[in-house]
Amino acid sequence: MKTLFRRCLSLSLVLILVGSVSFFSFSNHSKAATKHYYYVHKTSNLYSSTKSSKKKLKTISINVRLSTYSSKTSSMYKVTYSGKTGYVYKANLSTKPTYVTRYVKKTANLYNNTSTHKKKMTSIPINTKLTTTSPLSDKLYKVNYKGKNGYVYSDNLSSTKVKVPQKTTYHFGDTARIGDLKVTVSYPINLDPYYAFEDDFSDVNNVVEFKVSVTNIGKEAHYIDTTDFDLYKNNISQDEYYPLYHDESISGNIHPGDSVRGSLYYETNENSSLKLTFDNYQYDSNFNKIKAISFYGRN
CATH class of the missing domain: 2.60.40.4170 (Immunoglobulin-like)
Known part of the structure; x- marks a missing residue:
């Protein structure tokens, strides 16, 4: 009887120990597996490591959305961008996209979407001021012009106003x-x-x-x-x-x-x-x- 009791007690302790270890491991795994999303707030470099000897792999444009499992306390976050995995500085990231100002440098069309079947909504004259939160690496930027949301080709925009030749x-x-x-x-x-x-x-x-x-x-x-x-x-x-x-x-x-x-x-x-x-x-x-x-x- 005593022997049976001891065996049951031992088995219970083993199960409790295993359960505690499993719970602890699961908690730590869950904590480490939390994914965070950020937007590039300032043009960033993707580096090969966090070491002083790190090498630049790529440049990441403003408003590109990145995900990471790195701890929020890290100074550099591990991310994957354009097929390459590396590290970016936390200081260059933000939880919200950045509003970027652009000016129309040559008459641009406002389109209703970015597909090949997009339709022209209206034309936007030179030096019109526009704002966008689209990734600056995109071919088309989402903007609002006179109350209409649409897309314009980034090639038609500039960071500064352009000098319009005077008609003579x-x-x-x-x-x-x-x-x-x-x-x-x-x-x-x-x-x-x-x-x-x-x-x-x-x-x-x-x-x-x-x-x-x-x-x-x-x-x-x-x-x-x-x-x-x-x-x-x-x-x-x-x-x-x-x-x-x-x-x-x-x-x-x-x-x-x-x-x-x-x-x-x-x-x-x-x-x-x-x-x-x-x-x-x-x-x-x-x-x-x-x-x-x-x-x-x-x-």
């Missing part, structure tokens, strides 16, 4: 911008010089009139003169630099918000290919880096 050639009748000035040149008007100028230009065969308007939309005054305008006929400059007749109302200082309006008159043949060029650089150093603006057409 316009048709007669258009309004152009040169620096702080808005300039409008009308369609050329063919005149009878005798009636237009009485007897002053009776020896002139053909006269063309351009109605000109210049408005200062800047914050400083700017000086202009009629000699800022130079006429070219059939791509050849006129023999006379000055117009036949100066409208003095076009010349002088233009203060912020003010405009000047008047006409310029040139002698030219009928049905000529004309180009009137406005170039203010000779009087105003503010325009040194701006190309002349030309208005063209036929009279």
